[in-house]
Amino acid sequence: MTARLFVVDDDPDHLDSLCDLLAAAGHEPVPFAGARAAIDAAAGDAPSLVLTDLRMPGLDGIGLLMEVAERGLDLPVILLTGHGDVDHAVRAMRAGAEDFLEKPYDAEHLLSVVERTLKTARLKAEVARLQHRLEPEEDLIGDSRALDEVRRRLADLAAVDIDVVLVGETGTGKELAARILHRRSPRRDGRFVAVNCASLPDVGADAVLFGATPAEGAGGLVGEARGGTLYLDHIDTLALALQPKLLRVLEARRDDPEAAFRVVASASRPLTQAMAEGAFREDLYYRIAGYVLPLPPLRDIASDIPALFAHFVRAAAARHGREAPAADFRERRALQAHHWPGNAHELRLAAERYVLGLARPGAGTAAARPGGGVPGEQTLRDLVADFESREIARVLDQCNGNTDRAARLLGIPRRTLNDKIARSPLLRGR
Numbered sequence: 001m002t003a004r005l006f007v008v009d010d011d012p013d014h015l016d017s018l019c020d021l022l023a024a025a026g027h028e029p030v031p032f033a034g035a036r037a038a039i040d041a042a043a044g045d046a047p048s049l050v051l052t053d054l055r056m057p058g059l060d061g062i063g064l065l066m067e068v069a070e071r072g073l074d075l076p077v078i079l080l081t082g083h084g085d086v087d088h089a090v091r092a093m094r095a096g097a098e099d100f101l102e103k104p105y106d107a108e109h110l111l112s113v114v115e116r117t118l119k120t121a122r123l124k125a126e127v128a129r130l131q132h133r134l135e136p137e138e139d140l141i142g143d144s145r146a147l148d149e150v151r152r153r154l155a156d157l158a159a160v161d162i163d164v165v166l167v168g169e170t171g172t173g174k175e176l177a178a179r180i181l182h183r184r185s186p187r188r189d190g191r192f193v194a195v196n197c198a199s200l201p202d203v204g205a206d207a208v209l210f211g212a213t214p215a216e217g218a219g220g221l222v223g224e225a226r227g228g229t230l231y232l233d234h235i236d237t238l239a240l241a242l243q244p245k246l247l248r249v250l251e252a253r254r255d256d257p258e259a260a261f262r263v264v265a266s267a268s269r270p271l272t273q274a275m276a277e278g279a280f281r282e283d284l285y286y287r288i289a290g291y292v293l294p295l296p297p298l299r300d301i302a303s304d305i306p307a308l309f310a311h312f313v314r315a316a317a318a319r320h321g322r323e324a325p326a327a328d329f330r331e332r333r334a335l336q337a338h339h340w341p342g343n344a345h346e347l348r349l350a351a352e353r354y355v356l357g358l359a360r361p362g363a364g365t366a367a368a369r370p371g372g373g374v375p376g377e378q379t380l381r382d383l384v385a386d387f388e389s390r391e392i393a394r395v396l397d398q399c400n401g402n403t404d405r406a407a408r409l410l411g412i413p414r415r416t417l418n419d420k421i422a423r424s425p426l427l428r429g430r
């Protein structure tokens with residue numbers, strides 16, 4: 001199977017002959033005279049393997065290995081060492097080299113080491129992919145009507161080939177929803193590649209996104225999403241300079257169904273707003289906004305908060321090796337009364353503090369909800385009385401204040417109704 005390999009050597013003759021050997025074996029070698037250039041290119045469009053000389057001026061083979069590890073690049077590296085360079089070879093293996101070959105090496109032997117390394121890397125990727133598919137499916141927690149609606153929409157959208165924009169405040173589960181879309185879509189064999197547009201570097205974002213060699217089409221992170229899902233988080237912050245290129249790549253998807261991928265983009269504000277401010281291109285919007293799905297903030301689905309909190313409590317308890325405490329009625333009410341500007345992120349932290357015994361759920365939060373009062377202090381009796389008063393007020397309105405008819409409709413004696421009216425501050429002044 002043809003593989004793209006980076007070959008690094010400061011000796012041009014040796015570099016040429018190595019590349020010829022690899023090309024003759026059916027691979028696609030990319031030559032580099034220095035380690036630095038190879039690493040920068042790998043960060044944009046990773047090859048299947050790097051074959052590098054150990055001793056080079058500037059960054060040497062060990063330095064290259066260390067940078068690969070530091071940048072979290074999952075790249076097998078084979079080192080070519082000088083004869084008798086045992087110390088360096090040992091250091092290289094410790095630094096994470098896949099293998100090393102002593103010069104002068106036998107061409108056959110080099111090719112067999114390359115093939116073996118490529119095979120191991122493919123197997124590792126396959127195992128990771130299968131493991132991912134075996135992981136328990138994370139689903140949206142909550143059964144409020146709004147969340148049910150989101151769930152239904154996600155199921156409909158997953159089945160069809162359409163790009164989706166998810167709009168919601170931070171922590172409203174946009175990434176979770178995007179992963180659900182990916183998992184349930186016909187393209188789930190491809191990868192789910194998440195790109196946080198807000199944390200792309202100022203310099204070099206182009207290569208990270210599209211690859212270092214634009215002539216070859218989309219490489220980089222966009223290339224990795226081929227056949228899968230490209231999740232563009234915080235797309236409203238994508239630099240204007242990168243937007244036309246993204247548009248071109250998305251348009252090119254149509255020409256090559258094999259390379260096609262679904263775009264799921266997310267934003268914390270409507271993209272139409274970013275467009276009106278001139279921060280987002282209209283043509284790109286109309287390319288990706290196949291369907292715009294809003295995700296509700298926690299304060300709008302307060303009935304779901306206790307279940308989500310319990311989920312985070314269980315996760316935090318497992319992580320810290322503690323018992324999972326259960327919030328009591330008052331605590332659950334306090335949680336529901338909070339404004340939760342950080343939504344699930346904030347709720348997760350509250351759960352962690354609760355598990356560690358650092359704070360009660362909702363402690364110091366009730367007043368944070370605008371106009372929310374202090375429901376955390378209410379008892380069940382208060383809540384029932386509150387509900388009863390509202391129901392009586394509704395029926396009284398319906399009967400134009402006629403207590404006889406209202407008592408009949410409510411199924412209680414008129415005297416009882418009058419008593420309740422006299423005792424309720426809400427009803428007394430009516």
Ligand SMILES: Nc1ncnc2c1ncn2[C@@H]1O[C@H](COP(=O)(O)OP(=O)(O)OP(=O)(O)O)[C@@H](O)[C@H]1O
Nearest residue numbers: 139140141142169170171172173174175176344345
């Ligand atoms: N309804 C939900 N059910 C289960 N887990 C949820 C739910 N909502 C959010 N989460 C969890 O809360 C965490 C934060 O959610 P997520 O990262 O999806 O939010 P986001 O909207 O993408 O946030 P940001 O805007 O900050 O990127 C994740 O671990 C996610 O799995």
